[in-house]
Amino acid sequence: MISTAxxxxxxKCTAKNGVVSYAxxxxxSQQATLLHKETEAExxxxxxDRITMTLNGMIDxxxxxxxxxxxxxxxxxxxxxxxxxxxVRRDQIKRQQEIANDAEMRRANAAADQARHQQTMDEMQxxxxxxxxxxxxxxxxxWSEIKQQHEGEALQMxxxxxxxxxxxxxxxxxxDGSTVCKDKP
Numbered sequence: 001m002i003s004t005a006x007x008x009x010x011x012k013c014t015a016k017n018g019v020v021s022y023a024x025x026x027x028x029s030q031q032a033t034l035l036h037k038e039t040e041a042e043x044x045x046x047x048x049d050r051i052t053m054t055l056n057g058m059i060d061x062x063x064x065x066x067x068x069x070x071x072x073x074x075x076x077x078x079x080x081x082x083x084x085x086x087x088v089r090r091d092q093i094k095r096q097q098e099i100a101n102d103a104e105m106r107r108a109n110a111a112a113d114q115a116r117h118q119q120t121m122d123e124m125q126x127x128x129x130x131x132x133x134x135x136x137x138x139x140x141x142x143w144s145e146i147k148q149q150h151e152g153e154a155l156q157m158x159x160x161x162x163x164x165x166x167x168x169x170x171x172x173x174x175x176d177g178s179t180v181c182k183d184k185p
Contacts, residue, residue: 143177
């Protein structure tokens with residue numbers, strides 16, 4: 001069934017072979033029956049709908065000046081203004097969402113960078129601890145030899161307090177070759 005929402009005359013056309021069709025004007029060389037006669041209100045609404053569709057098309061395609069002139073010429077300036085305001089609001093909301101998305105992306109990237117940095121620092125710390133442990137083990141196993149062959153260096157190692165990054169403390173070498181640490185020098 002054809003809707004009267006388009007506000008037009010509706011004709012039922014019957015061809016000589018009996019095929020039925022519907023049209024908005026009488027069908028040439030066919031039997032036509034008027035089913036609906038457009039009212040003045042429907043005609044006015046149809047005209048307004050065409051103006052609105054035309055304005056929407058102009059606005060959507062970016063022809064704002066032409067749309068403004070067309071609206072003024074067809075008594076649709078209020079609709080034009082409302083549509084422009086709606087577009088401005090929609091654009092503002094879209095921009096705010098883009099800003100929020102951008103900020104979220106920056107936060108996520110910063111968090112990922114921080115996580116990578118922390119992982120690198122943890123890996124470096126693990127390597128420092130591993131090297132410190134191996135060095136202390138070697139020194140303790142060979143402390144008597146080190147003291148005999150390098151007595152001056154061994155005494156200096158015992159008396160010098162240096163920062164040990166593996167332990168994050170100030171350390172020196174104990175009498176048995178072990179590492180002795182404290183928080184402050």
